[in-house]
Amino acid sequence: MAYRKVYFRIRTECYSFGWSSDADKAAFKEESRRLFQELGWTVTLGHNGGCDMVTKGHQDLYLHPSSFSGVIDEANVQPLQEQICQQARHL
Numbered sequence: 001m002a003y004r005k006v007y008f009r010i011r012t013e014c015y016s017f018g019w020s021s022d023a024d025k026a027a028f029k030e031e032s033r034r035l036f037q038e039l040g041w042t043v044t045l046g047h048n049g050g051c052d053m054v055t056k057g058h059q060d061l062y063l064h065p066s067s068f069s070g071v072i073d074e075a076n077v078q079p080l081q082e083q084i085c086q087q088a089r090h091l
Contacts, residue, residue, distance in 0.1 A: 001073050003058070008068040008084060019065075032063050035087045039080075 012028055019025040033043045033052060041054040041061075052063045053070075061070035072080060 001058075001075070003071050004074045004077055005071055006061075006069060006077060008081065010065075010067060010084075012065045028065055032068075035084070036061075036063075038087070039083055 019028075029052065036054040037043060039056075041056045044053045044055065046052045051065075054061050054063060057073075059070070059072040059076065061068045061072070068084070
């Protein structure tokens with residue numbers, strides 16, 4: 001397997017220079033966790049204000065409010081991008 005570093009830029013309406021409210025922050029965390037769990041990824045909760053991480057085998061992504069970045073199997077780049085886009089339309 002070949003792996004690629006990826007950077008999926010996402011649009012989070014409530015985040016620009018920090019969260020506008022704790023409710024917006026909680027909603028983002030809940031939605032991003034649910035999205036990846038539904039896709040079979042394991043969520044590791046962020047600590048001390050850090051962002052969550054998700055893993056699936058040797059793949060991992062850092063879930064920042066403006067981007068999801070990390071290393072994934074190159075065969076999964078396009079399918080994951082499509083799944084994120086499809087799921088995001090329903091959020």
